[in-house]
Amino acid sequence: MKIHEYQAKGILKKFNVAVPEGHVAFSSEEARVIAEDLGGTVVVKAQIHAGGRGKGGGVKVVKNSKEADEVAGRMLGMNLVTHQTGPEGKVVKKVLVEQGLDIERELYVGIVLDREVSRLVMMASTEGGVEIEKVAAETPEKILKEWIDPATGLQAFQARKLAFGLGLKGDQLKNAIKFFISLYKAYVSIDASLAEINPLVVTRDGNVFALDAKINIDDNAMYRHADIVSLRDFDEEEPLEVEASKYNLNYIKLDGDVGCMVNGAGLAMATMDLIKLAGGEPANFLDVGGSASAETVENGFRIILGDPNVKAVLINIFGGIVRCDRVASGVVEAARKIGVDIPMIVRLEGTNAEEAGVILQESGLEFLIARSFKDAAEKVVQALN
C-alpha cells in the first residue's frame, strides 16, 4: 500500500526519525494558519501518490503565510502531471506545509528488500535529489550498501560506515547515525516494503532531516497494522480497482480494449500477453482466484464492463480443483443477468471441460468457444475485426 508523504513523515516522527516541522492542509486557509505557526520561510508540497512533484509545479518555497495561502489556493484542485502520474495527472486534494531548512547538502538513504539474498539492504548515496535508479545505472559506485542480518538488525557500526561514507562529520555524523538506526526500526515495526528518503538533507547547524519520505507498506502485513490501514487514500486509486477490491478480486485497469477474466495471476499475465501477440490490447488484469464461482464471475463481469473501452471479453479458466462445468454455469448465469452485449470468448480447460462446452453451446448466448490457448487468441482477433 502506498501512503502520502505527510503520513510517512507522521510515522517516522513516532520512531524518532527527524522530519521538518509541518502539517497537512486541506484548504488555503488551513495552509495559512500552519505557515503562520511555523513562521518564516515555508514549503508547500502537493500530496499525491506520485514522484516528480517538484518538476510538475507541486512543490513551492514561500516567504510568509500570505504567500502560503496563495500558493496552496492555486495548488489545491489543480491537476498535477508528473512522469509518474501519466498524462492524465492527479488532482491535488491536500498539501503539506513545512518549515524551510537551511540546507547544506542533499543526500539519499533508503531501505529495500534485496530479493537476491532475501535480506533488507540499507542504501545511502551522496547523490540526493535524483532518482536512485539513475544513480545505480550511471554511477553505481556512488551507492553505499549495508545488508542487514535479520537476527540482529541494523548494527551501529553499519550506520557509522554509511555515515562516514557520505563524508559526514561532527554533529551531522552523530545525527545521521541516529537517523539510520531509527529509520530501520520504523521500517521493521510497520512492515514497510520500501522506504526512500530522497533527499535526506543535512543543515548548516548539524542536523539531519527527511526532506521527502516515500514509504510503501507490505499488503500482506496489514492484518497487524490497523492504524496503517486507515491511511489508505481511495482518491488515489482507480475507482474500478477500489470496487474490485471490495469483492476480493485482483484487478488492474489497463488501456486496451480486450477485457480478460482468468484464474491465477501467472495465467492472467500470460493471457494478457497472448492478447497482445494476437494483435489486441488487454484492457485489464483480473485474477478471479482459485474458485471462480458464479458470484465471482458475475462481479468480474461488472468490473470489466465498467470500463467503456472494452470491446470483447476473454475468459480463460484452467479448472483444476474447480470444475469447468460449474464455471460454465456461472458464466452463463452471470452473462444472462448482466446482459453482456459484446463478444465473449470462453476457454475452459481441465476438469469437465467437455461438459462445460455443452453448457455454453446450449445456453443460447453467443459465446465464442475456444478449445486451446492458441485458439482463444485467434478468436479474440476474429471478434475484434
Place this chain on the structure above:
Amino acid sequence: MSILVDKDTRLVVQGITGSEGSFHSRQMIEYGTNIVAGVTPGKGGQRFDDRVPVYNTMQEAVEKEKANTSIIFVPPAFASDAIMEAADAGIELVVCISEGLPTMDMIKVHHYIASRKTRLIGPNCPGIISPGKAKVGIMPGFIHREGHVGIVSRSGTLTYEAVHQVTQADMGQSTCIGIGGDPVIGTNFIDALALFEKDPETKAVIMIGEIGGTAEEEAAGFIKDNMTKPVISFIAGRTAPPGRRMGHAGAIIAGGKGTAADKMNVLKNAGVHVCESPADIGDMVAKAI
C-alpha cells in the same frame, strides 16, 4: 526417478483439520500420496477421516510416524511459525501452500532455515508433484502424466497450462515444482534446475518465470554454465505496466528492473529456448527434445 517427492515421501499435513487442509489431504491421499500424520495444535489424539493420526506438535509427528516431508495449510499469520516448527523437527522438505505471508516474516524464516537441513518450497505456491508417485500440493493430479519433462514455475495455473500442453504433446513430466510468487521464497529456480540436471529421468526442463526480481537472470547464468539438458522458458508479464503488483506479491517491475523483455533476452543469450507465446510451450519442448 524424479526429484524431492516420490514413493518414499512420508507426508505430514500441518493444518490438516482446517477446510483447505482437509480437502487437499483427501485429494492427495486419493492420488496415492503417503500421508502419515497431521498436525493441529490442540487436536492431538484425534484421527483425520478415521485413519490419519493427528498430533499437537511436529516433533511428535516426526518421532512417531517418521515423517520426512510436510505441507502447510495454516493461515498466513501462523505460517512462518509452522515452517520453523517443521524445520526444527528435522523435516527435510517443507512445502508451504499458504498465501499472504508478510515479507518480514519470510526474511526471518529464510534466515532460520539457512542453518538447518530443511528445504522449503513456497510459500504462495501450488506445491510439487512427481506424477504417478506422489502429489504434495493442490494441483489437479489428473492433468499430469509420468514422463521426462521437469517443470519449475513461479505460477500456479500457468504451470497447469504448461503441464497440459506437455501432456497434449504426448509427453509426460518427471516432477513439477511451483516455487511460489512471493519476493522471498525457499527453493529458487537455480536449486530446482540443479536437481533436474542431476535427475536421470529428466530429459528437458521448462522454466516459467514472470516479471519482478532477477531470479530468471540468475538462473540464466546457472543454465549457461551448468545445464546440459535443454531448458525451455516462458516469461509472463510482457504487457504488465511498471510499478504495479500483478497479483503475486513478487510480480512487480520496480525502478525499470524485472521486465519480461530483459529476462527473455538474458535467457536467450544463455541458450534457453524462449517461447514468445504461452501457447507454444508444448511445441517448443517437443522440438527441443
